[in-house]
Structures are given as C-alpha cells and as structure tokens.
Amino acid sequence: MPHHPVFLVGAGPGDPELLTLKAVRVLGEADVVLADDLVDASILGYCPQARIIRTGKRGGCRSTPQAFIQRLMLRYARQGKKVVRLKGGDPCIFGRAGEEAHWLRERGVACEVVNGITAGLAAATSCGIPLTMRGMTHGVTLVTAHTEDGRGPNWPALVAGGTTLVIYMSVSTLAATQRQLLASGMPGGMPVAFIENASLATQRQLHTRLADASRDAAAWGLRSPAIIVVGEVAALAQSPHGLLDASSAIGALERQEPTRRANR
Structure with a gap:
C-alpha cells in the first residue's frame, strides 16, 4: 500500500486566524491528527472527518511519550492514512520536527513540513514589541x-551576542535564567516582557526589568505557556516607537490587571 507523507503542521501561537492557508487545507484532508495540547481546540474544527489523538506536550503536565507518538504516526501512515502531526507554533522551532522526520524517513515514510507562526514572534508583536529595531538591536x-x-x-x-533574546519554555526555570543572565554581564536594568497565552483572548503581559524579573513574575502569577522577551526592544511596547499606536497600547495595558503589573 502506498504511503502518504506525514505532515508536520504548525498551528501557530493559538489564534485560529493566524493559521496558514496550507495548514487549513492539509487539516481538511487528514484522516488522523495527532495534536499537541497547546493547539487551540477551535483549530481542530478544520479537520471534522479526522480521528483526533491528543498527545499532551504542555509544560509541567503529563504527555504521551515521544516514542509512542512516533510509532502511532508510522502505524497510521503504513495503513495508507493521511496523517498530520499538529504542533503549536512552528514545528521547526523547538517542535522536534527534525527528530520526527528523521525517524520516519529511516522507516520509509516521507514527511512534509507546513510552517506556522512561532509563538515568540506572535507574542512580541501582540504587545507591540518589534524584535529587531534599527539603531537598537541587530x-x-x-x-x-x-x-x-x-x-x-x-x-x-x-x-x-547583543541580540534580543526570546526565551521559550522558561517559566519553571525563571529564577535560574535570571541569575545566569546577570552573572553573564547583562545589566539589571535591561527591559523584560513576559507574554502569557500569546494571541489568545486570555493573553496577559508584564513589563519589568531583569533585576526584578523573577520576583515580579511570581507576584504576578506567571504561568505556562509564556514567552520572555529580553532586550532594549522590550521597552517599546509602551513607547510611541512600538508596533501599537498609543491609544491601543494604553487600552491593552489597562486590560492586563494593572495592580499586578510591574511597569518601569
């Protein structure tokens, strides 16, 4: 029986409107979808005929073992099914796409990657932060x-390196990350932004500085999934040079539990 390629599809940061057209088409043709827990449930509406298998993969929670996920993909592909491995963000950014593709190809099953918007980019953009800025970061x-x-x-x-740092999967190790950055010579006044549930209606954001980051995040109740942006551009979320106009930025910040924010 001929095999269809297994599609490794990026679901983007969460907002269904940020899904690519190709991802929508591939999901609509799927027989089996193995979806990570971070994939918003509304996105699964694009594959109404498919069997949906939830695989977990949320930080700090139980997940299906990676080896078992790979065996499931192989089994269904060998049955002639159209298989989609649906991942939050982009499958090639901390999404194990290379590992899964290599494993499947060694067993005679081709793979195709459908890119998605990575959470780090969407998180920064959603609160007005340009990750690069001429004259500020290269x-x-x-x-x-x-x-x-x-x-x-x-x-x-x-x-x-002096670049903007976008840090993934760091909530549980935040205190250690803060210590390492300070010990490595990054100034305590460096702007930091935390973005939780990027692009979703439940998004929250906190703006602080590196010296206070761990303390402020704990007081604020930071939870996974969250992205951390460290660099001078993180301060632009609240400036006229950010990606949001002044009225939009003020409105967004007023919705973010202002008594718990640490703005500096």
Missing part, C-alpha cells in the same frame, strides 16, 4: 531554557 535569538543535557544554554555567549 538581531534576535530564539532560545529554550530547557536543554537535553539539563545544563541550559550558553548564556554568556548569548549575552555577548
């Missing part, structure tokens, strides 16, 4: 606080 680095060896990323090298 680049942006996407990094996860969780590494396979448990030692974390090379913070001194990242700080020395």
Whole structure:
C-alpha cells in the first residue's frame, strides 16, 4: 500500500486566524491528527472527518511519550492514512520536527513540513514589541531554557551576542535564567516582557526589568505557556516607537490587571 507523507503542521501561537492557508487545507484532508495540547481546540474544527489523538506536550503536565507518538504516526501512515502531526507554533522551532522526520524517513515514510507562526514572534508583536529595531538591536535569538543535557544554554555567549533574546519554555526555570543572565554581564536594568497565552483572548503581559524579573513574575502569577522577551526592544511596547499606536497600547495595558503589573 502506498504511503502518504506525514505532515508536520504548525498551528501557530493559538489564534485560529493566524493559521496558514496550507495548514487549513492539509487539516481538511487528514484522516488522523495527532495534536499537541497547546493547539487551540477551535483549530481542530478544520479537520471534522479526522480521528483526533491528543498527545499532551504542555509544560509541567503529563504527555504521551515521544516514542509512542512516533510509532502511532508510522502505524497510521503504513495503513495508507493521511496523517498530520499538529504542533503549536512552528514545528521547526523547538517542535522536534527534525527528530520526527528523521525517524520516519529511516522507516520509509516521507514527511512534509507546513510552517506556522512561532509563538515568540506572535507574542512580541501582540504587545507591540518589534524584535529587531534599527539603531537598537541587530538581531534576535530564539532560545529554550530547557536543554537535553539539563545544563541550559550558553548564556554568556548569548549575552555577548547583543541580540534580543526570546526565551521559550522558561517559566519553571525563571529564577535560574535570571541569575545566569546577570552573572553573564547583562545589566539589571535591561527591559523584560513576559507574554502569557500569546494571541489568545486570555493573553496577559508584564513589563519589568531583569533585576526584578523573577520576583515580579511570581507576584504576578506567571504561568505556562509564556514567552520572555529580553532586550532594549522590550521597552517599546509602551513607547510611541512600538508596533501599537498609543491609544491601543494604553487600552491593552489597562486590560492586563494593572495592580499586578510591574511597569518601569
């Protein structure tokens, strides 16, 4: 029986309107969809005929073992099913796309990636932060606080690079991340933005500085999923140079539980 390729599809940051047209088409043709827990339920409405298998993959919660997910994809593909592995954000940004594609190809099943908007970009944009800004920062680095060896990323090298840092999967290790950044020479006054549930109606945001980041986040009740933006551009969310006009920015901030924000 000929195999269809397995599609590794990015569902974007959460807002269904940020789903790509190709993702909508592929979902509509799917027989089986293995969906991560961070995928908004409304997105699954694009695949009404498919069997939906929820796989977890939410930080701090139980998830289906990765090896079992891969075996499920292989099993259904060998049955001639059109299989979609649906992931939050972009499958190639901390989404194990390379690992899953390599594993399947070794077993004779082709893969195709359908990119999605990564959460870090959507989170910054949704609160008015441009991740690069001429005269302020020359680049942006996407990094996860969780590494396979448990030692974390090379913070001194990242700080020395001078780019905006967009940190994924860092809520549980925030205090350690703050210490490492300060120890690596990043100034305590560096602006920091926390964006929780980016692009959704439940989005919240907190603006502070690096020296106070862990304390303010704890007082604010920061929860996963959240993105952390560290860099001078993080202060632009509340300035005329940000991506939101002044009235929109003020309105957005007024909806974010102002007594619990730490604005500096």
